[in-house]
Amino acid sequence: MDPIRTDFLVIGGGIAGLLFAIKASRLGSVTVLTKAGSNEANTAYAQGGIASVWSVDDSFESHVNDTLRAGDGLCNRPAVEAIVREGPDAVRELISLGTRFTRIDAGGEDEYDLGREGGHSHRRVLHAQDLTGREIMRALGEAAAACSNLQILENHVAVDLLIERPPVSQPICWGAYALSKTTRKVHRVIARATLLATGGAGKVYLYTTNPDIASGDGVAMAYRAGIPIANMEFYQFHPTCLFHPAAKSFLISEALRGEGAILRLPDGTAFMARYHPDAELAPRDVVARAIDSEMKRLGLDCVYLDISHRPASYVRERFPNIYKRCLSYGYDLTERPIPVVPAAHYMCGGVMTDLEGRTTIGRLYAAGETAMTGLHGANRLASNSLLEAAVMARRSFAAARDELSKDSKRPPSFPEWDPGRAARTEERVLITHSWDEIRRLMWNYVGIVRSDRRLERALRRIQLLKEEIHSYYWDHLLDSDLIELRNLVIVAELVVRSALKRKESRGLHYTIDHPSRDDNHWRYDTVIRREDVQPLTGSPA
Ligand code: FAD
Ligand code: SIN
Numbered sequence: 001m002d003p004i005r006t007d008f009l010v011i012g013g014g015i016a017g018l019l020f021a022i023k024a025s026r027l028g029s030v031t032v033l034t035k036a037g038s039n040e041a042n043t044a045y046a047q048g049g050i051a052s053v054w055s056v057d058d059s060f061e062s063h064v065n066d067t068l069r070a071g072d073g074l075c076n077r078p079a080v081e082a083i084v085r086e087g088p089d090a091v092r093e094l095i096s097l098g099t100r101f102t103r104i105d106a107g108g109e110d111e112y113d114l115g116r117e118g119g120h121s122h123r124r125v126l127h128a129q130d131l132t133g134r135e136i137m138r139a140l141g142e143a144a145a146a147c148s149n150l151q152i153l154e155n156h157v158a159v160d161l162l163i164e165r166p167p168v169s170q171p172i173c174w175g176a177y178a179l180s181k182t183t184r185k186v187h188r189v190i191a192r193a194t195l196l197a198t199g200g201a202g203k204v205y206l207y208t209t210n211p212d213i214a215s216g217d218g219v220a221m222a223y224r225a226g227i228p229i230a231n232m233e234f235y236q237f238h239p240t241c242l243f244h245p246a247a248k249s250f251l252i253s254e255a256l257r258g259e260g261a262i263l264r265l266p267d268g269t270a271f272m273a274r275y276h277p278d279a280e281l282a283p284r285d286v287v288a289r290a291i292d293s294e295m296k297r298l299g300l301d302c303v304y305l306d307i308s309h310r311p312a313s314y315v316r317e318r319f320p321n322i323y324k325r326c327l328s329y330g331y332d333l334t335e336r337p338i339p340v341v342p343a344a345h346y347m348c349g350g351v352m353t354d355l356e357g358r359t360t361i362g363r364l365y366a367a368g369e370t371a372m373t374g375l376h377g378a379n380r381l382a383s384n385s386l387l388e389a390a391v392m393a394r395r396s397f398a399a400a401r402d403e404l405s406k407d408s409k410r411p412p413s414f415p416e417w418d419p420g421r422a423a424r425t426e427e428r429v430l431i432t433h434s435w436d437e438i439r440r441l442m443w444n445y446v447g448i449v450r451s452d453r454r455l456e457r458a459l460r461r462i463q464l465l466k467e468e469i470h471s472y473y474w475d476h477l478l479d480s481d482l483i484e485l486r487n488l489v490i491v492a493e494l495v496v497r498s499a500l501k502r503k504e505s506r507g508l509h510y511t512i513d514h515p516s517r518d519d520n521h522w523r524y525d526t527v528i529r530r531e532d533v534q535p536l537t538g539s540p541a
Helices: 015-024 060-070 077-096 132-145 217-224 254-258 284-298 312-318 320-328 384-406 428-445 452-475 480-501
Strands: 004-011 030-033 103-106 109-112 150-153 156-164 172-180 186-196 235-242 262-264 303-306 338-347 350-352 364-366
Touching: 004 015, 004 172, 015 030, 015 132, 015 150, 015 186, 015 384, 030 156, 030 186, 060 077, 077 132, 077 384, 132 384, 156 186, 156 217, 156 480, 186 217, 186 384, 217 350, 217 364, 217 480, 235 254, 235 284, 262 284, 284 303, 284 338, 312 320, 364 384, 428 452, 428 480, 452 480
Parallel strands: 004 030, 004 186, 030 150, 186 364
Antiparallel strands: 103 109, 156 172, 172 186, 235 338, 262 303, 303 338
């Protein structure tokens, strides 16, 4: 069917996309695109939980201050205030849609169990044991299935946005081109309002906690459409993933450290107190850098995380998923320390939006990990991501509703997808090799500790790859690997260019050439627009 017509197009079916879609379906028809199965989203993998002020001992001021501290001087305070203060309402909405967070008996009272994680000065993380994301996806998936005018098109990959560019006024988005992975046809999806909720880009690094869908498609589509992209140098590495060749960077939740787990060297020495007064509960950037530094200092493959001093029954009940997964690799975390290493985890930068999720293009909104609201600054506080995604999905929906109620413009006609001279891909090795090369060079040159020299070398190589991919892209029939590769190389370039711009160390960006934070010169967001980037030769993808 081409074109598909819908009132709201939602690109992405994680927490941000589904929450927006469920609300929008009360107003009009909604089409949600997910590029794989419904559960392949970062949301489904979330373990620790969602941070929100919940207990009477806690306060908004405290959550705001913890967020600002973790963000290392770069958070946008109004964003922090707004998102933290709306957190409890967003959590209540998730609960009303069916999410069952873990409850405990607290002195005869049945209450939500509040977890603790690094950088938080209070217990404020609602969770569903250690499978919070899976529970949120279950609840939102069921709620979405009950909405009569909401359709989810699985295995549909958005390729590019449909943009009208009137000569004098602001450009307007009218949906997107989307490839069906089943029929291999590209459709126009024409919508009155579009939400980008495509999640993160962990796949740009060789080792990541993210599932395969996380290739930064939303950032790349927005960048190609001319929207400013900000703070991409702040890629967060999670300190603790299971170190095992078959475990694919399986996350060991920060909630373990919240419940007393200790990081140790192979001889059993605890080392975090040497790096930060909060030791294991220091902000994530500090912990990841400390582990990296110990591994380099001693030539280690990994360090160890030890929760064996807590009662075995408690560990099994609080962390059933982590316990079982570790056991399947031969590690019983109730008995001895388990081997851990850092891996790429979360994109703090992204598509710049205002506090209503609006981008610089009319009728186009962005929410969740793909967006940059200013909440996280230079480093995200643990469990603030699900919070931001839920709050911003609600705010984006309200803004889209108001915008549509004010005008009744009609979309112009957009041409059918033109495959041009494209032929079927014969040499897949060109795609697989480029994927591998990008991920490896990002890991080796643009990781936890950076230098100008390594970043410059990475940029040269990425520019060449981008040109190769650009010419290959237009010569071959589209498939999802090719779409993702074209996006991934843009994300890599944005991370490297942003990192090269920032001549200081702050939050997640640490460079040996400028090792101190410099508030006099660098206390602002790193913003990159497509028109500022000079191609090496011809025109880049
Ligand atoms: P996602 O949930 O990633 O959803 C993205 C959606 O976009 C998917 O449906 C995907 O198919 C779709 N998509 C992408 N590109 C396209 C395209 N081109 N066309 C069509 N569809 C597309 N955060 C917390 O706050 N607390 C935690 O405890 C926590 N734990 C985590 C544990 C792990 C292992 C990971 C990986 C992340 C964790 N995070 C956590 C981060 C958090 O889960 C994510 O940031 C958040 O879920 C992102 O939600 P989202 O809706 O923005 O995107
Ligand atoms: C975790 O459970 O450690 C992940 C929390 C997060 O990414 O916020």
